[in-house]
Amino acid sequence: GQQLNQSPQSMFIQEGEDVSMNCTSSSIFNTWLWYKQDPGEGPVLLIALYKAGELTSNGRLTAQFGITRKDSFLNISASIPSDVGIYFCAGQLSNTGKLIFGQGTTLQVKP
Amino acid sequence: NAGVTQTPKFQVLKTGQSMTLQCAQDMNHNSMYWYRQDPGMGLRLIYYSASEGTTDKGEVPNGYNVSRLNKREFSLRLESAAPSQTSVYFCATNRGRSEAFFGQGTRLTVV
Numbered sequence: 001g002q003q004l005n006q007s008p009q010s011m012f013i014q015e016g017e018d019v020s021m022n023c024t025s026s027s028i029f030n031t032w033l034w035y036k037q038d039p040g041e042g043p044v045l046l047i048a049l050y051k052a053g054e055l056t057s058n059g060r061l062t063a064q065f066g067i068t069r070k071d072s073f074l075n076i077s078a079s080i081p082s083d084v085g086i087y088f089c090a091g092q093l094s095n096t097g098k099l100i101f102g103q104g105t106t107l108q109v110k111p
Numbered sequence: 112n113a114g115v116t117q118t119p120k121f122q123v124l125k126t127g128q129s130m131t132l133q134c135a136q137d138m139n140h141n142s143m144y145w146y147r148q149d150p151g152m153g154l155r156l157i158y159y160s161a162s163e164g165t166t167d168k169g170e171v172p173n174g175y176n177v178s179r180l181n182k183r184e185f186s187l188r189l190e191s192a193a194p195s196q197t198s199v200y201f202c203a204t205n206r207g208r209s210e211a212f213f214g215q216g217t218r219l220t221v222v
């Protein structure tokens with residue numbers, strides 16, 4: 001079964017609000033990736049994290065690689081309507097190299 | 112520069128029919144993946160290939176076979192399609208610990 005637990009499953013927020021989502025697992029990862037997917041498209045990378053404790057920003061997005069290597073979070077500040085979509089975390093397992101995904105967080109932004 | 116190319120983009124099969132989904136990458140990456148995406152389930156790993164000539168099962172391998180023909184190509188075969196295999200299938204590739212690049216997806220319906 002799914003080894004990554006992503007929460008929340010969905011969010012409906014007002015434009016301008018900040019957003020936070022996270023992924024946790026019992027497994028250890030050597031890489032964390034955060035993706036956004038628009039309808040009918042493949043996932044597109046937002047942020048990549050390669051080191052435990054690493055905190056990386058990309059514009060209004062900030063993500064961190066948990067110190068235990070079992071979790072990661074993504075924050076979006078000052079949300080805008082084009083932030084709407086499905087956000088996925090993905091972790092590369094240290095023992096096998098497999099890249100597995102969370103269930104996704106569906107974000108809706110009300111103007 | 113095509114990146115990751117999946118064919119076909121759409122397919123309708125009758126129960127019991129067989130078909131092969133093709134994936135080719137021109138990024139010279141070692142690792143390739145097949146995922147299926149169903150509503151609310153995120154992307155679930157079907158099979159993984161760390162390098163040419165090697166394959167490994169993912170989270171949901173039952174009903175599928177794969178073939179890593181060479182470094183560029185990784186195919187997914189459904190020997191006897193079932194309605195439960197109706198899904199969107201994504202191929203992805205990466206080089207070790209790095210972001211994964213995705214194809215545009217194959218939308219498969221089994222009736």
